[in-house]
Amino acid sequence: MQEPDALAKTNRINLLFDFYEPLLTEKQRTFLKYYFHDDYTLGEIAAEFEVSRQAVYEHIKRAESVLESYEHKLRLLARHEAAADLLSRLDAVAESLAGQDDVVCELRTISRRLKEIDGA
Structure with a gap:
């Protein structure tokens, strides 16, 4: 992904997070905050929570999908x-x-x- 696309995606996820944070699981909220707000890498998050990078990646991707699903239905953003x-x-x-x-x-x-x- 090119840098402008990555920045646009990060901004969108952060905005969606602001609207739909309470609807996410605790783990989804935590991993999204670390990854998108605090700019941790997948490896850093994995080390912090003693899970695999793949597990972190899957949680983040699932949370992104959930946020987009909520936005598709509710259109708050x-x-x-x-x-x-x-x-x-x-x-x-x-x-x-x-x-x-x-x-x-x-x-x-x-x-x-x-x-x-x-x-x-």
């Missing part, structure tokens, strides 16, 4: 990204309305409240 995009567009429109302070103020209020709802 997709909805979050769509909302973030719309908020960004709303902010851009507000900026383009220079001189219309009442409209800009209302748009910024809406944007701020939507961000609070989304937890952004």
Whole structure:
């Protein structure tokens, strides 16, 4: 896998992990944290937990598959990204309305409240 693809995959898994972490098993959470958050190698994780590299690899692959399955069904990440995009567009429109302070103020209020709802 090329470096940009690896970085994109890591970012996606980390985002999915943020949404679906409670739905994973303890071992899946632990191995994903070590591998994707802490940048441990398969060998380092295997040594830490006294299991084979293959076992670690299989747990990580299974956890990735589970995360993607949850996203396919629940679409939480997709909805979050769509909302973030719309908020960004709303902010851009507000900026383009220079001189219309009442409209800009209302748009910024809406944007701020939507961000609070989304937890952004």
